[in-house]
Amino acid sequence: LALSMSIFSDVPQAPPVAVFKLTADFREDSHPQKVNLGVGAYRTDDCLPWVLPVVKKVERLIVEDDSLNHEYLPILGLPEFRSASSKVALGDDSAAIQENRVGGVQALGGTGALRIGAEFLRRWYNGVNNTATPVYVSAPTWENHNSVFADAGFKDIRPYHYWDAAKRGLDITGLLDDLETAPERSIFVLHACAHNPTGTDPNQEEWKKIAEIMKRRNLFVFFDSAYQGFASGSLDKDAWAIRYFVSEGFELFVAQSFSKNFGLYNERVGNLTVVAHDNENLTRILSQMEKIVRTTWSNPPSQGARIVSKTLNCPELFAEWKGNVKTMADRVLLMRDQLKAKLQGLGTPGTWDHITQQIGMFSFTGLNPKQVEFMIKERHVYLMASGRINMCGLTSKNIDYVAQSIHEAVTKVQ
């Protein structure tokens, strides 16, 4: 049996995705005090995954409902899910929704929503198939942003100033400057709230300045909204930037994820909200979105969308969900308070205000790569090379050990 020379013998080994490698290394570590501050998934104070009580309730309802089947969803997804999702982002009283110029494309998580949006933009924005349109992503950003837009065909992906390492905050001057100098019609990926990985968001005044320049310079607004509700505990507060931009008349995209705020990570629930100038444009846009979806996954998975849809569309369940979200957000806020207090108590050099000023799941600690290596190798505390920690990985049981570890990293390693 002579097997011919493989067609794929030249395929190189690709590097593993960093954040998943970190978790893999963590799993193999046998140190009793190991802590995983890597992957962005919520953990309880017992460091366990948490299936939201409202999700358990709704899942039971679904399993017990014999009238439900497993038929295909429409290409654009479950209609009740799409409308409820867009409403969550834009608000109950959204004029744009009332004007019938808002549509949704159910997608596989926030990633799927970003990809469908990116594919659409590459085909239809700023001309036809204009792969040269610059796409700006924040420096730093979620690393998958680059790949999503690159694989969608965009050739020119650039950073915009965002994180100021020296002052451990937002480099608003640099950001606004990039907006002023970007080629007109460039696409900007904005984090709606709880910026990943820095946890640093513009305040309202800063958002207003950003919007003013983007409008004046014809820049395209693409919001990534993966943490609505999770950041401050309030859905409305976390959607303020999106709603402001919509009220300013922008046509924009919002890639929504329900992975974190519903804890539905592995069911891949997301929605691309499209805000268009009018219904006629919206209709044409959605018809082209269908074509993109049809060659990517044909139609989206139903389980997660059903859970979210049932919850959002039922007042009692919706209220219960908001409570569950607040529980998660509050625990994160508590850990932030405590970590800062402990570092200050230890007299760890530097200021640690950024830990409580930052918002959402992540904190950009400011630890440098050498210090990060120390944390992992010597202290078995796993975090990203960027110094990003997942606050959800902190618990009342491990916070002292983590604080002590950071203290040692800062004092022993330059």
Place this chain on the structure above:
Amino acid sequence: VNLICSLLLLSWWGGVQMGPPDPILGVSEAFKKDSNPKKMNLGVGAYRDDQGKPFVLSCVRKAEAIISAKQLDKEYLGIGGLAEFTKCCAQLALGNDNEVLKSGRSITVQTISGTGSLRIGGNFLSRFHAGPRDVYLPKPSWGNHTPIFRDAGMQLKAYRYYDPSTCGFDFKGALDDISKIPEQSVIMLHACAHNPTGVDPRPEQWKEISDLVKKRNLLVFFDMAYQGFASGDIDRDAWAVRYFIEQGHNILLSQSFAKNMGLYGERVGGFTVVCGDVDEAKRVESQLKILIRPIYSNPPMNGARIASTILSTPDLRSLWLEEVHGMANRIIKMREQLVAGLQKEGSTHNWQHVIDQIGMFCFTGLKPDQVERLTKEFSVYMTKDGRISMAGVTSGNVGYLAHGIHAVTK
């Protein structure tokens, strides 16, 4: 300022054309709007029971109950999906004892049903295949194959397959065309229950195809969306796939569990690459992950969990095999009844192909104008190419269908 204001009044999207409705799914849309009580939807390939209702398999309900009781968490799957699922998925296609699985020289990733699998495959070929950019599809093929591979960056060509004069397999034409395909090109083969024609090669024909494909040094990409659903026997339906592997083809394989487990909306599928050795399989796996991550990061859990529970729990697996056999049998019976009905109507045409064809679809041989009449006058909805989904035929409506087909063809 006025210019800026007026620019703002314009949409970004003025140049976006209205996309044409999907030819297959568009049929269902039109069907829904029809108020004729006798209407029949023979468009989409989704199985219906003899009452015309969607069928949730008992093995699926049982698996769901088991899973529900386990109260599992919802943590992200790996990029390649649920390990228990990908293992079962590969074993189902290749057979438990397959040398390929024992040696570890293949990689299977969980995908978003068959479409997602084909797209990943297309993207992989586009990025890594050193040979020509052409994917050769049988003529005709599933309508979505072309745009999937095109969007993945490949080009499409065709080889003869369906013979309209016999409503059967154009074996000579296929061999003739395949013999001319440039080396290292990709050839797509439907493993069983060819969509849309229902026409499959016989085993001895598959053997000749395999020899010729080997001689031409072509890369084989199997699309297997109907394992178990075609003949009712999962091993029989996978015969061609297993034969080709045995013959030394290192194939690409797309699998779907939409039809054979009725898990349509859960989006359960797999993509397999049979490699030269374990090292190559690992390298290929790493690159598949790099492709998948910027599309949807990692696949959905629910359907894969159901499928793997069924496949790995002996009594559920037996129940599944029975149910899939039952679905295939009902289809076969409807084929027989349709032909009997046509004969009863007095049709003088030869309808043997309706019985000879296999799987969910039947290529009736109806011409577009006849299809249009069937839809307009009888509210029978099907795709323009004359394809009907036998799954939409019941003992209650097969007579009406025979009447309608006879009316437009006599």
